[in-house]
Amino acid sequence: MLEVRGLEAWYGESHVLHGVDLDVGDGEIVTLLGRNGAGKSTTIKAIMGVVESRKGSIRYNGTETIGLAPDRIARLGIAWCPEERGIFASLTVKENLLLPPEIAPSQVDLDRIYTLFPNLKERLSSPGTKLSGGEQQMLAIARIMRTGAKLMLLDEPTEGLAPVIIQQIGRTVQALKEIGLTVLLVEQNFRFAQKVADRHYVMEHGRIVDMIPRAELEASMDRLHSYLGV
Amino acid sequence: MTELWYDLEPFLQQGTLGLVNGAFYALLSLGLAVIFGMLNVINFAHGAQFMLGAVVAWMLLTYAGIGYWGALLLSPLIVGLLGVVIERTMISRLYKLDHLYGLLLTFGLALIIEGLVRNQYGVSGLPYGVPDAFRMPPVDLGYMLMPAYRFWIVVVSITVCLGTWYAIEKTKLGSYLRAAVERPQLVQAFGVNVPLMMTATYGTGVALAAFAGVLAAPVYSVHPGMGANFIIIVFAVVVIGGMGSIMGSVVSGYALGMIEGFTRVYYPEASATVVFVIMAIVLLVRPAGLFGRA
Numbered sequence: 369m370l371e372v373r374g375l376e377a378w379y380g381e382s383h384v385l386h387g388v389d390l391d392v393g394d395g396e397i398v399t400l401l402g403r404n405g406a407g408k409s410t411t412i413k414a415i416m417g418v419v420e421s422r423k424g425s426i427r428y429n430g431t432e433t434i435g436l437a438p439d440r441i442a443r444l445g446i447a448w449c450p451e452e453r454g455i456f457a458s459l460t461v462k463e464n465l466l467l468p469p470e471i472a473p474s475q476v477d478l479d480r481i482y483t484l485f486p487n488l489k490e491r492l493s494s495p496g497t498k499l500s501g502g503e504q505q506m507l508a509i510a511r512i513m514r515t516g517a518k519l520m521l522l523d524e525p526t527e528g529l530a531p532v533i534i535q536q537i538g539r540t541v542q543a544l545k546e547i548g549l550t551v552l553l554v555e556q557n558f559r560f561a562q563k564v565a566d567r568h569y570v571m572e573h574g575r576i577v578d579m580i581p582r583a584e585l586e587a588s589m590d591r592l593h594s595y596l597g598v
Numbered sequence: 599m600t601e602l603w604y605d606l607e608p609f610l611q612q613g614t615l616g617l618v619n620g621a622f623y624a625l626l627s628l629g630l631a632v633i634f635g636m637l638n639v640i641n642f643a644h645g646a647q648f649m650l651g652a653v654v655a656w657m658l659l660t661y662a663g664i665g666y667w668g669a670l671l672l673s674p675l676i677v678g679l680l681g682v683v684i685e686r687t688m689i690s691r692l693y694k695l696d697h698l699y700g701l702l703l704t705f706g707l708a709l710i711i712e713g714l715v716r717n718q719y720g721v722s723g724l725p726y727g728v729p730d731a732f733r734m735p736p737v738d739l740g741y742m743l744m745p746a747y748r749f750w751i752v753v754v755s756i757t758v759c760l761g762t763w764y765a766i767e768k769t770k771l772g773s774y775l776r777a778a779v780e781r782p783q784l785v786q787a788f789g790v791n792v793p794l795m796m797t798a799t800y801g802t803g804v805a806l807a808a809f810a811g812v813l814a815a816p817v818y819s820v821h822p823g824m825g826a827n828f829i830i831i832v833f834a835v836v837v838i839g840g841m842g843s844i845m846g847s848v849v850s851g852y853a854l855g856m857i858e859g860f861t862r863v864y865y866p867e868a869s870a871t872v873v874f875v876i877m878a879i880v881l882l883v884r885p886a887g888l889f890g891r892a
Contacts, residue, residue: 404796416787418786418787419785437788437793438786438787439786439788439789439790439791439792441787442786442787442788443789448784448787449789450784452758454781454784456776456777456779456780456781457780458776458777458779458780459773459776459777465771466770466773467774467777467785467788468788468789469788469789469790471789496628512788515788515789530640
């Protein structure tokens with residue numbers, strides 16, 4: 369579904385990605401693990417087209433997207449949930465939820481979203497940023513679920529959240545998989561990533577240095593610990 | 599009671615007349631606020647685009663025989679399209695740079711537009727009569743007789759300001775606009791063509807200025823400096839209301855027009871400077887403006 373080859377990216381003068389290669393198959397949940405500053409978020413942003421400059425190749429269902437503007441990339445069926453969540457303060461919860469335009473018929477309608485996230489339904493007319501951190505994260509995921517996008521790029525959805533909220537996010541990611549969506553997940557919280565993901569890529573210094581399928585995870589724990597330094 | 603009324607009457611009269619100026623302040627600062635909010639550009643050409651609206655109305659009448667009502671529609675369209683061309687070819691290149699570059703560019707554009715009009719038509723002013731539909735007895739407000747056309751200016755201005763506010767605060771398109779003001783990149787990553795929205799926003803802001811220009815043509819003489827007279831006060835209004843705040847610019851537009859009127863009753867010499875005194879006080883007490891988010 370997604371094939372990334374030799375992806376490089378820059379912020380101003382600083383060269384952040386040095387040739388990233390990764391693949392994500394249809395319906396898979398794949399994580400990007402690595403220490404702070406390894407280039408995980410930048411990889412996601414580069415796929416979405418929101419870095420200052422990038423080169424290499426990113427093919428989505430066979431379409432080369434390296435030269436496309438972010439709105440065109442989104443229209444192909446890729447949705448991005450940024451690390452800072454990006455809830456709009458000047459919009460109500462409902463306006464936030466309905467903001468992203470539908471790009472394809474979606475299996476997730478508003479009723480389904482209200483069932484998955486009952487908290488949101490109760491707060492529809494509050495300003496978006498009056499929600500708690502966990503609720504804002506739910507809202508950020510919920511609003512891209514109803515657009516019909518097929519590939520979700522989730523950047524650290526559990527960051528700074530309480531364990532009970534993290535469990536709820538875990539169930540949400542599972543729900544995404546059941547609907548048949550594909551997820552590329554950046555995660556610092558390895559325990560969380562371990563539960564939800566099919567495969568793990570490990571990043572260091574702007575490159576992918578290893579790939580560990582779920583089945584080999586147990587056997588690769590020592591290797592992984594040395595990468596992550598935990 | 600009667601004596602109080604005698605005191606109050608000039609106050610109400612000047613306040614109401616001030617509302618006519620306020621109508622223009624509100625329309626112009628509204629356009630500036632919309633453009634600044636979305637593009638982060640301080641549109642110094644706004645006064646020249648206002649003037650151009652009036653001049654195009656005069657040209658439509660003189661060369662094409664198209665009267666006031668046609669001009670009220672066509673002139674904003676023509677000047678707004680010019681705005682679209684300006685945004686696409688020039689302003690859009692400056693978004694990644696400091697505010698100052700946009701300000702310098704639009705200031706230069708204002709000088710060019712005013713210079714071209716002065717060159718073509720001189721400085722003495724072009725006549726533009728009050729439309730026939732308003733050649734009727736003044737409107738009796740109880741405490742004064744208000745010329746019908748001035749009454750119309752206030753009504754139209756309030757309608758347009760409320761309409762714009764509604765479009766931005768309550769519609770789907772408005773929610774894209776508000777969201778893009780906060781995080782343009784994320785809105786674009788949702789699949790919205792943000793650069794196109796910016797072009798359309800600039801065109802709309804400029805069209806609003808031209809619309810105000812057509813409204814002004816029958817009451818102020820149409821001349822190259824008519825925008826420059828207004829725009830200095832309008833910038834003070836925008837600062838008082840809060841940069842980028844739609845409601846702030848509209849409310850302070852009308853309020854400051856009326857305050858100018860009241861000042862004329864008690865101390866006429868200060869009526870031209872009172873806006874700037876208020877601006878200085880607001881900047882000291884609330885630097886983000888009365889309605890601005892700090």
